[in-house]
Amino acid sequence: MNRRLLFIGLATSAAWALLHTPRGRFPWPSRNTTPRPVALITGASAGIGAEYARQLAARGFDLALVARRADRLYELAQSLEAAHGVHCEVIAADLAHDEGVSLVEARIRTMDALAILVNNAGFGTIGRLVNVDPGRQQEMIYLHVMAPMRLTQAALSGMMERRRHGAIINVASVAAYWRFVGNVNYVATKAYLVAFSEGLQIELRGSGVHVQALCPGFTRTEFHHTEEFKKRRARQYPDFLWMSAEEVVRQSLDALGNGRVVVVPGLFYRALVLALRTPVISEALTRIGNLLFRS
Numbered sequence: 001m002n003r004r005l006l007f008i009g010l011a012t013s014a015a016w017a018l019l020h021t022p023r024g025r026f027p028w029p030s031r032n033t034t035p036r037p038v039a040l041i042t043g044a045s046a047g048i049g050a051e052y053a054r055q056l057a058a059r060g061f062d063l064a065l066v067a068r069r070a071d072r073l074y075e076l077a078q079s080l081e082a083a084h085g086v087h088c089e090v091i092a093a094d095l096a097h098d099e100g101v102s103l104v105e106a107r108i109r110t111m112d113a114l115a116i117l118v119n120n121a122g123f124g125t126i127g128r129l130v131n132v133d134p135g136r137q138q139e140m141i142y143l144h145v146m147a148p149m150r151l152t153q154a155a156l157s158g159m160m161e162r163r164r165h166g167a168i169i170n171v172a173s174v175a176a177y178w179r180f181v182g183n184v185n186y187v188a189t190k191a192y193l194v195a196f197s198e199g200l201q202i203e204l205r206g207s208g209v210h211v212q213a214l215c216p217g218f219t220r221t222e223f224h225h226t227e228e229f230k231k232r233r234a235r236q237y238p239d240f241l242w243m244s245a246e247e248v249v250r251q252s253l254d255a256l257g258n259g260r261v262v263v264v265p266g267l268f269y270r271a272l273v274l275a276l277r278t279p280v281i282s283e284a285l286t287r288i289g290n291l292l293f294r295s
């Protein structure tokens with residue numbers, strides 16, 4: 001019985017993954033749109049955030065780049081200004097604390113042309129809750145939950161009243177759908193971002209503001225470069241599990257405005273998320289996850 005359900009689940013997952021082509025109808029600016037719309041990206045100093053900056057600059061957006069490492073942001077800003085003739089503002093802020101979030105929140109409230117907010121900044125830790133540094137866990141919850149919620153709230157009135165369109169992209173993870181040991185706060189904060197995005201899109205129906213919860217799987221960035229992830233040899237996981245930041249962001253932007261809140265880049269991960277939402281399969285995958293990620 002379980003085997004039959006497993007088979008049906010896997011077959012449905014595969015069919016859904018193959019059929020699902022997430023293309024959207026977001027009103028992208030043309031080269032001569034004035035004033036140029038602005039995209040604010042958190043965590044723009046590396047990885048997925050830096051890639052959003054590159055692709056949105058290429059699509060004609062001025063940028064506001066947020067992270068702690070200002071030197072990296074200035075370097076990126078200079079190269080994008082030179083390559084695309086757009087204007088890039090650098091905002092150095094630590095979004096794991098109230099002061100940094102207040103600074104960016106205040107700036108957002110004055111941005112008339114803000115059209116896209118990408119809540120992307122994030123990090124992971126490894127270890128059971130009982131063993132990990134409580135301060136770091138608190139910072140994670142602030143960075144993944146409080147910061148996106150407050151920045152979204154600050155951006156919304158301007159998008160709804162002044163522009164009558166816009167987009168909020170919350171970078172979650174496929175981990176939002178999985179439960180496994182050694183990462184409970186990461187999983188819970190990413191699940192928050194999915195639930196928050198889905199609920200918010202219902203509230204915003206008809207407003208012209210699109211909400212997306214992007215759920216990438218393993219993506220080649222600096223995320224796994226920390227000592228904890230090096231010990232786990234995460235970067236040696238098989239090649240087929242990894243996507244490039246370029247592909248992940250391209251799929252996110254192509255899907256904007258397609259009516260779907262949750263966007264999962266890659267056929268493999270789309271099938272995995274569907275499987276994780278199917279009870280019998282989800283139980284099996286939880287057991288596998290606990291073996292793979294035990295710590």
Ligand SMILES: NC(=O)c1ccc[n+]([C@@H]2O[C@H](COP(=O)([O-])OP(=O)(O)OC[C@H]3O[C@@H](n4cnc5c(N)ncnc54)[C@H](OP(=O)(O)O)[C@@H]3O)[C@@H](O)[C@H]2O)c1
Nearest residue numbers: 043045046047048067068069095121122218219221222223
């Ligand atoms: N890579 C993956 O496999 C993967 C998979 C699923 C989801 N994600 C999610 O994707 C998002 C981006 O991660 P990534 O893979 O691009 O990792 P990354 O290369 O390590 O980049 C993380 C970015 O977040 C910023 N950041 C971290 N702590 C911050 C803080 N306290 N305040 C402000 N900015 C902060 C970093 O900038 P500074 O250090 O300069 O502040 C950096 O720009 C994260 O939310 C992550 O959870 C990643």
